[in-house]
Amino acid sequence: MSDEIKKGLLGIVVDETTISQVMPDINSLTYRGYAVQDLCEKCNFEEVAYLVLNGDLPKKNQLKKFKKQLEENRNITVNLREIVKHMPKKSHPMDVARTVVSVLGLEDKETDNNSPQANMRKTIRIFAKTPTAIAAFFRARKGKKIITPKKKLSFSENFFHMCFGKVPSKEIVKAFDVSLILYAEHSFNVSTFTARTITSSLSDIHGAITGAIASLKGPLHGGANEEVMHMMNKIKSPINAYKWINNALDKKEVVMGFGHRVYKKGDSRVPTMEKYFKKVAEINKDKKFKKIYDIVKKVMIDKKNIHPNVDYPTGPTYHLMGFDTDFFTPIFVISRITGWAAHIMEQHAANKLIRPLSKYSGPEHRKVMLLNQR
Numbered sequence: 001m002s003d004e005i006k007k008g009l010l011g012i013v014v015d016e017t018t019i020s021q022v023m024p025d026i027n028s029l030t031y032r033g034y035a036v037q038d039l040c041e042k043c044n045f046e047e048v049a050y051l052v053l054n055g056d057l058p059k060k061n062q063l064k065k066f067k068k069q070l071e072e073n074r075n076i077t078v079n080l081r082e083i084v085k086h087m088p089k090k091s092h093p094m095d096v097a098r099t100v101v102s103v104l105g106l107e108d109k110e111t112d113n114n115s116p117q118a119n120m121r122k123t124i125r126i127f128a129k130t131p132t133a134i135a136a137f138f139r140a141r142k143g144k145k146i147i148t149p150k151k152k153l154s155f156s157e158n159f160f161h162m163c164f165g166k167v168p169s170k171e172i173v174k175a176f177d178v179s180l181i182l183y184a185e186h187s188f189n190v191s192t193f194t195a196r197t198i199t200s201s202l203s204d205i206h207g208a209i210t211g212a213i214a215s216l217k218g219p220l221h222g223g224a225n226e227e228v229m230h231m232m233n234k235i236k237s238p239i240n241a242y243k244w245i246n247n248a249l250d251k252k253e254v255v256m257g258f259g260h261r262v263y264k265k266g267d268s269r270v271p272t273m274e275k276y277f278k279k280v281a282e283i284n285k286d287k288k289f290k291k292i293y294d295i296v297k298k299v300m301i302d303k304k305n306i307h308p309n310v311d312y313p314t315g316p317t318y319h320l321m322g323f324d325t326d327f328f329t330p331i332f333v334i335s336r337i338t339g340w341a342a343h344i345m346e347q348h349a350a351n352k353l354i355r356p357l358s359k360y361s362g363p364e365h366r367k368v369m370l371l372n373q374r
């Protein structure tokens with residue numbers, strides 16, 4: 001057996017999946033064979049969530065039933081609402097999201113039932129309730145009254161309603177829908193692999209998603225969209241952009257929102273998200289972030305040949321929509337629940353405990369000396 005170490009499991013194929021892949025011939029991320037660009041333009045988020053979870057795009061009656069299930073499960077218990085209200089206001093919303101899913105696991109009567117049917121029912125509940133709890137914290141930490149969900153609103157419309165008490169224009173909602181579609185799934189990324197690893201021990205779906213959220217929090221994964229916004233706020237204005245990015249490159253600093261382990265010719269999700277970022281910027285009459293975006297992108301490509309990933313346009317888009325920067329990754333969560341759940345159910349269907357080997361590089365065998373002999 002080879003002793004070659006593949007740090008980060010780079011290049012190692014550990015399993016197979018039917019859920020998503022990046023198709024090299026079209027340089028596109030695909031869900032169940034559909035290019036995400038097409039899904040963004042022709043579907044709403046609920047349709048894509050159904051696709052990721054069930055394997056096919058829904059027919060009208062299937063979509064109607066799916067939406068009804070989500071609407072009927074949006075409310076959270078008084079207990080969970082009170083827990084969210086009393087969380088420290090300085091808590092990172094990703095820590096809140098992680099705790100919320102744990103509490104949902106405590107409250108769910110089917111937590112220990114890992115049958116395909118129970119897992120799908122639990123997925124619907126987690127998917128429907130988590131945005132409600134996250135939106136509750138969005139308001140509670142500002143000292144504002146928590147807003148209950150509405151049944152007749154779409155997934156995206158309802159999240160805006162619960163966060164801000166109003167639903168924005170159709171163009172803004174569409175841009176948000178697009179971001180959720182692009183974030184829904186991405187094969188064996190670190191949080192998804194975390195979820196599958198936890199699942200492989202036959203743990204429950206709430207535990208697996210809790211672990212995935214903890215993984216997603218890191219700035220090298222989901223937290224990158226927050227870091228993009230922090231970077232843009234440091235740059236402050238387009239006038240400073242050239243100097244700032246060149247200085248960062250001279251110092252060999254990591255520029256967040258650029259590069260991707262899977263894409264070598266640029267993240268296929270970027271052109272679509274960039275298009276909707278610029279639409280949102282136009283609606284908000286914003287020129288500052290759009291100009292900073294273009295300058296930093298150009299310098300990174302020209303000087304380093306490193307292209308942006310989807311977090312780069314998503315960060316300023318969420319900012320212009322009015323979301324707090326530390327809520328960007330929890331928005332990622334409410335979308336990625338679909339991908340995680342699909343992978344968890346796929347892992348259960350053909351499970352083998354994930355248990356890689358390691359190469360020991362510590363001290364050679366040593367004898368234990370008595371205390372008075374040391």
